[in-house]
Amino acid sequence: MLSKSCVYALRAIIFIAHNAREEAKIGIKEIAQELDLPVHYLGKILQQLTKHKIIQSIKGPNGGFYLDRESKQVRLIKVIEVMDGLDVFFQCGLGLNNCSEEHPCPLHDNFKVYRDGLYTLFSTTSIADLANKIDEGNAFIQNFPSKLKDSLK
């Protein structure tokens, strides 16, 4: 569906929204550790997001990442656009070179419903929307710890 780079990006942004403020930025190592992501790879991704002004970063001591007021209102679709492009929401589900009502594949009518639904979902959901669910304790952005077995030593 979405590339790894893209879901890494989304999770990192949500984590930053939930855990950082301009006065208390969060570093890349901590983000990577908490989300079980490869540090340097995540670095590349956050770098891209910074360049596109989707997140904010400051170098040096006490530096790190945070989201300003506008960034928290960014929609998921914007992140997807930067990381993967939006083709997936406009392409034919059976790989025809174009998807249209004039030359539809036999799956078109049914497939379009879900493809468009996802597009709408991503277009109407903001980072803040998801971060709020974490804040309220109704959802999680960190992996469920699969190492509970280690705790019985």
Place this chain on the structure above:
Amino acid sequence: MLSKSCVYALRAIIFIAHNAREEAKIGIKEIAQELDLPVHYLGKILQQLTKHKIIQSIKGPNGGFYLDRESKQVRLIKVIEVMDGLDVFFQCGLGLNNCSEEHPCPLHDNFKVYRDGLYTLFSTTSIADLANKIDEGNAFIQNFPSKLKDSLK
């Protein structure tokens, strides 16, 4: 969404269903040409499908591919399972290591609707269902010719 191998497979099967019978099999070169697919790559794919009994093939002169009665009733999900596996329909949209009601990501409730919808669609649609739409002229499995400009010479 689905890998190229998978959509190539789906299109090829539908094309075979629409264009071949046991008494009039269709060769791989013709399929590849009509669907704008790389011949040898398609060969690999059809080989896999044959091994899984999803399509039928006969070697030698007058040989080629066709679908028997049962094969036409195969559901799309079966093809997807063979080509890509079914993980995509059970994985978290934000890449958490598991997707569950007990440890949901903040997108879970909304995302699940579409992911499950697609799973149901692919599980309830058969090759014959799609081939029929082609037969009836209500849909297409070949690309819309983008070379119409060539026709004005």
Place this chain on the structure above:
DNA sequence: ATAATAAAAGACCTAAATATCTTTTATTGA
């Protein structure tokens, strides 16, 4: 039997996605 045909099988190549490592630049506090 044999030559021609067409898929199966296997080896190999290429490009893109994913991941790691090293160096540079900006910032801060001592």
Place this chain on the structure above:
DNA sequence: TCAATAAAAGATATTTAGGTCTTTTATTAT
């Protein structure tokens, strides 16, 4: 102004998906 910090940037490595080419095997018609 210097040392420490942390992100940016760049180079490189690995893995997987996608694609090509060659050889083998099965089938058919002559």
